[in-house]
Amino acid sequence: MGTQAPQKRKNKWLRQFWGWLGILFLIGGGITAVVYHNQLAPKVDAGILRTFDQPRKYQAEPNVIRQNTQRDRPGAISDRKWRQQQSAVRSISAIDYLRRPQLSSQLILGSVAVPSLQMSLPILKGATSRNLQIGAGTLKQGERMGTGNYAMAAHNMDQPGYMFSNLPQIKAGAKIYLTDLDQVYVYRAHTYRDRQAPWRSYYYHRRVRPTNVQTIQDIPRTPIVTLVTCNATGSAREVVQGKYLGHYAYATAPANIKRSFDVSTVTRTTIA
The missing domain is CATH 1.20.5 (Single alpha-helices involved in coiled-coils or other helix-helix interfaces)
Structure with a gap:
């Protein structure tokens, strides 16, 4: 005891x-x-993505994409509803990315590729929360490749090789390719400043406020492309713009250009 x-x-x-x-x-x-959240979170996300990300192919027939493009016309939905879709978009985490919904071929309008950044994403109709879990979403109704200001947005995952995370590293002169699987449209990251009419200016890369919508507006007689993503904190937008150079048939495109559109993991931008 x-x-x-x-x-x-x-x-x-x-x-x-x-x-x-x-x-x-x-x-x-x-x-x-x-x-140390800002330092730890990216490392945690990177570990999650490396461990659990499962590559998946997406396939869409050219005639399906052409039909999607024809149906995506100005005024297809009200401007109010369109703005509501955009304002509802929120940042996503690595977990959100891994839980991304299945890709519907009925939403695909084509693909965007920037070979110098090893970046390739499917383009979907509308920058809705669902679409931005999958790829790049168009920012205006009825956009047409090779005309006007073809504007799209995708998430910055704060992880190199995912979504538009690599976009801020673009260099002046980099080629930007769009395709609807019928034609390949070629753009070059370019800056043009018009002091007499600043609204006609465009820039290969700049940072703007989230409320700045001038960057996605059309410039008369000046076809360009605009790629938009958030900065690391979400307090600003990284905007890349390119001047339209021309287009050619997808069937006769050089092999290296076709490879740049090989979206081997749906939303991961590093080409395997």
Whole structure:
């Protein structure tokens, strides 16, 4: 009996010690997560993506894409509903990315590729939350490749090789390719400043406020492409614009250009 009491007191003390130690670790971990969130979150996301991302092909027949493009016309839905779709978009995490919905061929309008960034994404009709979990979404109704200002947006996952994360690293002169699987449309990242009419200006890369919509507006007689993504914190938009150079048939496109459209993982932009 005499030896059991000290043993019980010792066991009780050990349980209390480990209990308090566990609480201290939890508190310390919580404080560390709050203070170093910006440094830790990208590393955690990168680990999740490397571990669980499963490559998937997307396929869409050229005639399906042509039908989608024909149906995507100005005024197809009200401007109010269109703006509501855009305003409902929220940032996504690595978990959201991995839970992305199945790709519907009825939404695909084509593909965008920037070979110098090893970037390739499917283009979908509308920058809705669902579409932006899958690829790049058009920012205006009835856009046509090779005419006007073909504008689209995709998420910045803060991870190189995913979505439009590589976009801020673009260099002046980089080629940007769009395709509807019928034609390949060629653009070059380019800056043009018009001091007399600033609204006619466009830039190969600049950072603007989230409320700036001038960058996606058409410029008369000036066909360009505009790619938009958030900066790392979401406080601004990274905008890349390119001047239209011309187009040629997809069937006769050089092999390296066709390879640049090989979207081997639906939304991951690094080409395997």
